[in-house]
Amino acid sequence: MNVIFAGIVLIAFVTAAWQQIFLPAGDVSPMDALSRAMIDSAAGSVELALGLIGVMALFLGLMKVAEEGGLLTILARLIRPLMVRLFPDVPPEHPAMGAMILNMSANALGLGNAATPFGIRAMQELNKLNTHAGTASNSMVLFLAINTSSVTLLPTGVIALRAAAGSGDPAGILPTTLFATICSTAVAITAAIFFRRFFPLGGQAAPVTAKELSSPEPETTDGSAALPGESSEAYPLWISLLAMSTLLAFIPLSIIYGKTIAPWILPGLMVAFLGFGVVRGVAVYEAFVEGARDGFQVAVKIIPYLVAILVAVGMFRASGAMDFIVNGIGQWTTSFGLPAEALPMALLRPLSGSGAYGIMASIINDPAIGPDSYTGYLVSTLQGSTETTFYVLAVYFGAVQIRRIRHALVTALSADLAGIIAAVVACLFLFR
Numbered sequence: 001m002n003v004i005f006a007g008i009v010l011i012a013f014v015t016a017a018w019q020q021i022f023l024p025a026g027d028v029s030p031m032d033a034l035s036r037a038m039i040d041s042a043a044g045s046v047e048l049a050l051g052l053i054g055v056m057a058l059f060l061g062l063m064k065v066a067e068e069g070g071l072l073t074i075l076a077r078l079i080r081p082l083m084v085r086l087f088p089d090v091p092p093e094h095p096a097m098g099a100m101i102l103n104m105s106a107n108a109l110g111l112g113n114a115a116t117p118f119g120i121r122a123m124q125e126l127n128k129l130n131t132h133a134g135t136a137s138n139s140m141v142l143f144l145a146i147n148t149s150s151v152t153l154l155p156t157g158v159i160a161l162r163a164a165a166g167s168g169d170p171a172g173i174l175p176t177t178l179f180a181t182i183c184s185t186a187v188a189i190t191a192a193i194f195f196r197r198f199f200p201l202g203g204q205a206a207p208v209t210a211k212e213l214s215s216p217e218p219e220t221t222d223g224s225a226a227l228p229g230e231s232s233e234a235y236p237l238w239i240s241l242l243a244m245s246t247l248l249a250f251i252p253l254s255i256i257y258g259k260t261i262a263p264w265i266l267p268g269l270m271v272a273f274l275g276f277g278v279v280r281g282v283a284v285y286e287a288f289v290e291g292a293r294d295g296f297q298v299a300v301k302i303i304p305y306l307v308a309i310l311v312a313v314g315m316f317r318a319s320g321a322m323d324f325i326v327n328g329i330g331q332w333t334t335s336f337g338l339p340a341e342a343l344p345m346a347l348l349r350p351l352s353g354s355g356a357y358g359i360m361a362s363i364i365n366d367p368a369i370g371p372d373s374y375t376g377y378l379v380s381t382l383q384g385s386t387e388t389t390f391y392v393l394a395v396y397f398g399a400v401q402i403r404r405i406r407h408a409l410v411t412a413l414s415a416d417l418a419g420i421i422a423a424v425v426a427c428l429f430l431f432r
Helices: 002-022 030-069 072-079 079-088 094-110 112-128 139-148 155-165 170-196 210-214 237-279 284-301 305-317 321-334 343-348 353-366 373-384 389-399 406-431
Strands: none
Touching: 002 030, 002 305, 002 321, 030 072, 030 094, 030 237, 030 284, 030 305, 079 237, 094 112, 094 139, 094 237, 112 139, 112 155, 112 284, 112 389, 139 155, 139 170, 139 210, 139 389, 139 406, 155 170, 155 353, 155 373, 170 353, 170 373, 170 406, 237 284, 284 305, 305 321, 305 389, 321 343, 343 353, 343 373, 353 373, 373 406
16 A cells, blocks of 8 residues: 555656646646645545444444344355355354455445445454454455455446436446446456465464463364354255345346335345344344444544545546546547546546546536436446445555555456446447
8 A cells, every 4th residue: 555655646746747847827737736636635535534434333333233133143154155165264154254245235235335334344353363464364355356346236326326317217227237246256356366376475473362362262163263152053055055046036126126126225224133133132222332333433543544545546636647547548448338438437436436426427417428328328337336446445454454455456456447348348238
């Protein structure tokens, strides 16, 4: 992250300085625009973090209720055949498994606000298994790659925006988004496994505390940690297959009834979690408050990381560096199905979620383009099938003080590129 942060800032400064010296002065000089972007981005990052506090408190509170009731263990057992192969370093019933599954489920339903708290909790649990303090483990990198590329069944926010823009088929992006995210997730997993050999863990193992030595966790027959009060037996294979088949059956339902299902997801999620806790005998209010307290502390902790990355991105945009890139390759990408109007969206999405969202909104609300044109479908698919990679890196790794990210960036960007290519291919096939 040191190289990334310094590189973005340096490119922005050099670009703005070149324009300040060699180009005619406008109403606002490039360096003035850069200065203003720095201040606005710093203020905006804190506002974003303050808004995130409530969301973190809500969903980590619900997650605490689910954890107390044993839901994370149940979920981990259901898809154990897949997860133990992807994450061999994580015990099958470790809380990290359940948290990762909840994160992936929230992403699949387009619930970015819910996915972030679950993802941070998963990263915290993975960090407890990390033997190299301050360095991302293989499991952390793989989880982050899957998170940034996550298979999406129902991009609820994009569907809502398309409907507001007057689209005759607001849910028309469901098949293209699903195809793009399946491709990007496959590339993310492959890249995470491939690149890890070039980025060895190294360093010294984190010391074992006296508490860990004196209070070992009970183990299952396969050597994994067992959760208190929970049986260590796995579900039969047929139950796992049935659960996965049920999930796959949701795909056509999401495509057909996506617009109807979307408004029910968040309220239904809260009722389901609390109802599960009540049935399992959990003191839901006390558990919720305890989890919400943790969410508040985590949200405050990540503010410095948000300030750093969002200021750098704001400088990059304000300096004109993004415009230089678009002007340089826009004509070339048009011949491959990525119009110049959509190129800023593809380039900005890994850097700034709000910036990419604004570009998408302006394109689909433009009467000359509209939400149901090829470009409108493409930018909507890009918004629903790619992730704000640098933001996720800053927030997730910042929450556990990871400084050496190893191959996380190259893996996530590989998935982003795969998602962009797959989105173009799918939209060309269906809408061109």
